Amino acid sequence: MKLSNRVLSSLLLISFIFLAATTEMGLADKICKTRSDRFSGVCFSDNICAIICGQFEKFESGHCEFDGALRRCLCTKAC
Known part of the structure; x- marks a missing residue:
C-alpha cells in the first residue's frame, strides 16, 4: 500500500510541475487590446469589429x- 501512495504522490507532483511549466511557457498568454484604426463611429456589432480587425x-x-462614454471597436491579439 505504501508503494502505491508513493507512486500516486509522485504522479501528482509531476502533474503539478508540468502545469506550472506550461503556464510559464506562454500557454496562458495575455490579451492586448488596441483601438481600431479603420473602424469609425460607435461600435454596435462585435462581428463587424472582429472582421475589420482580422481582415484589414x-x-x-x-x-x-x-x-470613455462611447463603444469603440478594440482589436485584440495575444501579447
Missing part, C-alpha cells in the same frame, strides 16, 4: 467595448 488590421479578433 491583421489582428486575431476584435470586439466592442466602452472607451
Whole structure:
C-alpha cells in the first residue's frame, strides 16, 4: 500500500510541475487590446469589429467595448 501512495504522490507532483511549466511557457498568454484604426463611429456589432480587425488590421479578433462614454471597436491579439 505504501508503494502505491508513493507512486500516486509522485504522479501528482509531476502533474503539478508540468502545469506550472506550461503556464510559464506562454500557454496562458495575455490579451492586448488596441483601438481600431479603420473602424469609425460607435461600435454596435462585435462581428463587424472582429472582421475589420482580422481582415484589414491583421489582428486575431476584435470586439466592442466602452472607451470613455462611447463603444469603440478594440482589436485584440495575444501579447
